Amino acid sequence: MERVYLDNNATTMVDPKVKQAMDPYYMQQYGNPNSLHSFGTEVHPEMSIALDRLYEGIGAADEDDIIINACATEGNNTVLQGIWSGKLKENRPFHLVISQIEHPSIAHTADWLESMGVRVTRLPVDEQGLVTPEILKEHVSRGSADLVSIMWANNETGLINPVQDLCRTAHDMGALFHTDAVQAVGKIPVNVGELGCDYLTFSAHKFHGPKGVGGLFVKRGAPPVSLLYGGEQMGGKRAGTVNVAYMIGMGLAMKLATDALDYENTKVRELRDRLEDALKRIPDTVILGRRENRTPNTILVSFKGIEGEAFLWDLNTNGIAASTGSACSSEDLEADATLRAMKLGADLAHTAVRFSLSRFTTDEEIDYTIETIRKVVQRLRSISSTYS
Numbered sequence: 345m346e347r348v349y350l351d352n353n354a355t356t357m358v359d360p361k362v363k364q365a366m367d368p369y370y371m372q373q374y375g376n377p378n379s380l381h382s383f384g385t386e387v388h389p390e391m392s393i394a395l396d397r398l399y400e401g402i403g404a405a406d407e408d409d410i411i412i413n414a415c416a417t418e419g420n421n422t423v424l425q426g427i428w429s430g431k432l433k434e435n436r437p438f439h440l441v442i443s444q445i446e447h448p449s450i451a452h453t454a455d456w457l458e459s460m461g462v463r464v465t466r467l468p469v470d471e472q473g474l475v476t477p478e479i480l481k482e483h484v485s486r487g488s489a490d491l492v493s494i495m496w497a498n499n500e501t502g503l504i505n506p507v508q509d510l511c512r513t514a515h516d517m518g519a520l521f522h523t524d525a526v527q528a529v530g531k532i533p534v535n536v537g538e539l540g541c542d543y544l545t546f547s548a549h550k551f552h553g554p555k556g557v558g559g560l561f562v563k564r565g566a567p568p569v570s571l572l573y574g575g576e577q578m579g580g581k582r583a584g585t586v587n588v589a590y591m592i593g594m595g596l597a598m599k600l601a602t603d604a605l606d607y608e609n610t611k612v613r614e615l616r617d618r619l620e621d622a623l624k625r626i627p628d629t630v631i632l633g634r635r636e637n638r639t640p641n642t643i644l645v646s647f648k649g650i651e652g653e654a655f656l657w658d659l660n661t662n663g664i665a666a667s668t669g670s671a672c673s674s675e676d677l678e679a680d681a682t683l684r685a686m687k688l689g690a691d692l693a694h695t696a697v698r699f700s701l702s703r704f705t706t707d708e709e710i711d712y713t714i715e716t717i718r719k720v721v722q723r724l725r726s727i728s729s730t731y732s
C-alpha cells in the first residue's frame with residue numbers, strides 16, 4: 345500500500361466533485377462579484393446556491409447571517425474580538441468564558457484579550473474530558489459572563505461537549521453563546537436552530553472543501569461582529585473580495601458532507617471501531633475518551649513506553665499519516681493543553697497519537713494500518729528503555 349491518510353481532523357482531501365465545481369471560476373467565470381458588468385453578475389446565481397447550501401447544512405434560518413471568511417481561526421477571532429470591541433465602545437467590562445480544551449485560535453485569542461484587560465474564565469473538564477453545565481454554573485455566577493465560547497467537538501480527542509445544555513445555561517446566565525463547530529460539521533448533525541447558539545464557526549477544509557475558506561454563523565438579533573473593515577462585501581460585515589471559487593466549493597462540500605452524515609456514522613464509525621478494537625488488543629494501550637461521546641472518525645490512543653513522535657515517524661516511514669494532536673501545535677513536544685486539561689499523566693499525554701478517518705478511508709487501508717501498528721509497537725517497545 346502506497347500511503348494511508350488518517351489525519352482528517354487536521355485537514356481533508358478536497359472532494360473531486362468539489363474540485364470540479366470550483367474549476368470554472370479561475371479562467372472562465374473569474375469576475376469580481378461586486379462588479380456591475382456581466383463578468384461580475386454572472387457568478388451571483390452559483391454564489392446564492394452555495395449560500396443556500398450552507399444555511400441548509402447547519403439549519404440556519406433565512407433571517408440569520410452566515411459570513412464567508414478565510415478560516416475558522418478568523419471566525420473565532422471575529423466573535424471574541426468583535427464582542428470585546430462592542431464592550432469597549434460602550435465603555436463596559438468584558439467577561440469571556442472559554443474552556444481549557446479550546447483550539448489555540450480561541451485559547452490564544454483569549455490570552456491576548458486578557459492582556460488587554462479582559463476578564464477570562466477558563467473552565468476545566470470533567471473526568472470524561474467534557475465541559476458540562478454543572479462546571480459552567482460552578483465557575484461562573486449568574487449575570488457575570490458576557491460571552492461563553494465552548495467547542496462542540498474536540499479536535500484531538502473527538503469528544504463531543506453537551507453544547508445544547510451549555511447554550512441554554514449560558515443564556516439563563518444572561519450570556520451570549522458561541523461554539524467552535526469545526527470538528528462537528530460533516531461528522532455529526534449540526535442544527536443552529538435547535539442549538540440556539542448566537543454564533544457558530546466552521547471551516548471548509550475539515551469537510552472535504554478547500555483550505556482558506558470558512559463560515560461564521562450569526563443568529564438574527566445577536567450583536568454584530570466584525571474584524572475586517574473596507575469594502576461592502578458580506579453587507580459590510582467582512583470586507584475583502586469574496587473568493588468565489590472557494591465559496592462555491594465550500595457550499596457543495598457542505599451539501600456532500602451533510603448528505604454523507606449517515607455514512608460517517610455507520611461505515612466510517614465501523615472502520616474506526618475496527619481499528620480501535622484492534623489497538624485495544626495490544627497490551628498496555630489506552631484509548632482516551634469514551635467511544636459513545638466521540639465523533640465517529642476519531643481515536644486518541646496511547647501506547648505505554650512509546651513516545652508519540654517516534655511512533656508517528658515509524659508510521660510515516662510505512663506511509664501512514666497520523667498526528668499527536670492539532671497540527672497547529674504538533675511541533676510542540678509539550679503535552680497539549682487538551683491532554684493536560686484532562687489531567688492525563690505525562691506518560692500518557694506524551695505518547696498520545698490521533699487517528700482521524702474520513703468517508704474516503706477504505707477497509708484495505710484500515711487492514712494495513714492495523715498490521716503496521718502491531719509491527720511498529722513491537723519494534724519500538726523492543727528498543728524502549730522505559731518499557732518492560
Ligand SMILES: Cc1ncc(COP(=O)(O)O)c(CNc2co[nH]c2=O)c1O
Pocket residue numbers: 353354355414415416417418447449495497498499500524526527547548558669670671672
Ligand atoms: C476545533 C478547531 N477550531 C479551529 C481550528 C482552526 O481552523 P482553520 O483556521 O480553518 O484552520 C481547528 C483546526 N484544527 C487543526 C488543524 O490541524 N490539526 C487540527 O486539529 C480546529 O480543529
